[in-house]
Amino acid sequence: xxxxxxxxxxxxxxxxxxxxxxxxxxxxxxxxxxxxxxxxxxxxxxxxxxxxxxxxxxxxxxxxxxxxxxxxxxxxxxxxxxxxxxxxxxxxxxxxxxxxxxxxxxxxxxxxxxxxxxxxxxxxxxxxxxxxxxxxxxxxxxxxxxxxxxxxxxxxxxxxxxxxxxxxxxxxxxxxxxxxxxxxxxxxxxxxxxxxxxxxxxxxxxxxxxxxxxxxxxxxxxxxxxxxxxxxxxxxxxxxxxxxxxxxxxxxxx
Numbered sequence: 001x002x003x004x005x006x007x008x009x010x011x012x013x014x015x016x017x018x019x020x021x022x023x024x025x026x027x028x029x030x031x032x033x034x035x036x037x038x039x040x041x042x043x044x045x046x047x048x049x050x051x052x053x054x055x056x057x058x059x060x061x062x063x064x065x066x067x068x069x070x071x072x073x074x075x076x077x078x079x080x081x082x083x084x085x086x087x088x089x090x091x092x093x094x095x096x097x098x099x100x101x102x103x104x105x106x107x108x109x110x111x112x113x114x115x116x117x118x119x120x121x122x123x124x125x126x127x128x129x130x131x132x133x134x135x136x137x138x139x140x141x142x143x144x145x146x147x148x149x150x151x152x153x154x155x156x157x158x159x160x161x162x163x164x165x166x167x168x169x170x171x172x173x174x175x176x177x178x179x180x181x182x183x184x185x186x187x188x189x190x191x192x193x194x195x196x197x198x199x200x201x202x203x204x205x206x207x208x209x210x211x212x213x214x215x216x217x218x219x220x221x222x223x224x225x226x227x228x229x230x231x232x233x234x235x236x237x238x239x240x241x242x243x244x245x246x247x248x249x250x251x252x253x254x
Contacts, residue, residue: 005254007221008235012242014249018209022055025207025243029056029136030063032203036133037066042104044071046135046193046201047097048146049089051177053138056207056243057096067101071130073123075137075198076147077109078187079116079163087179109191116163120191124160127197134203141176142169143216143229147192153230157194165189176212195233204240206231211247218251 002024003014015021036043047053077089084091090108098106107126113119142150149167171186180186198204208217219229220242226232234240244252 003254005252007242007252008225009237010221010235010240010242012221012244012249012252014252015243015245018055018245018247021207021209021243021245023059025056025205026059026062028241029134029205030060030065032134033065033070034063037069040069040133042069042071043133044073044130046073046075046132046198047093048136048138048207049074049076049092050138051179052209052213053136053207054096055209056136061100065101067103070103072098072103072106073127073130073132074109075135076190076192077111079111079189079191081111081187083108083111087174111191116189116191120159120161120163123191123193124197127160127193132201134205135198135201137198137204137206139206139208139213139216139220139231140170141173141212141216142167143219143231144170145195145198145230145233147190148195148230150228150230153195153227155195155227155233157196159194160197161191161193163189164192173212195230199233199237202239204234204237206234206240206242208242208248209245211250213244213248214251217242217244217248221252 005012081088110119147164149170152164174180174186220231223229
């Protein structure tokens with residue numbers, strides 16, 4: 001059974017378990033995609049790359065989505081990582097999504113670009129040419145959206161895509177998630193889509209299970225709207241749904 005509450009303008013749906021969260025998010029998001037596909041020849045989707053998305057992504061393939069009408073993007077990538085490394089976000093999505101369905105196009109950030117600034121500009125141009133219809137978000141343990149950690153989460157960022165240095169807490173999360181074994185293996189810099197770029201997208205879906213995210217979800221739902229918890233800005237968006245389980249929602253004022 002799902003409980004629904006409202007925080008600011010944000011719909012929050014609380015499932016009993018991570019598995020139920022994944023099924024609910026997949027059902028509602030698939031229905032939205034299919035409705036949009038009945039109205040448009042093609043749609044553009046930005047994907048998050050994180051273990052938090054696993055149950056949602058697995059269940060998304062149970063629905064009759066026309067993936068041949070989808071242009072796909074991802075929202076962040078480590079700088080300097082081998083694109084075929086299991087920790088690379090492009091590889092994560094290739095394994096879990098793009099090897100299973102055939103999209104109209106898939107646009108990867110290049111972690112090995114000779115000039116990361118030029119790569120940011122290239123990706124920003126793509127997003128301008130193919131504006132996203134929706135985005136699938138995670139939220140970090142420190143409240144980050146994409147790789148916009150608190151120290152660089154500018155709500156008025158003039159850039160669409162930028163280079164960031166990753167906070168210690170953000171890098172530690174990659175170990176907590178089982179992606180890396182030691183801190184010195186975690187890259188220190190990344191390319192990310194910025195918060196204003198995410199916020200101007202019409203429809204946002206955030207999928208955030210597990211106890212490790214409880215403090216971040218508390219900040220996103222009940223704390224001040226501040227870069228100290230970047231996800232708090234979601235409460236101002238015109239159409240955002242946050243999917244949580246009882247663990248990640250355990251600190252939220254119901």
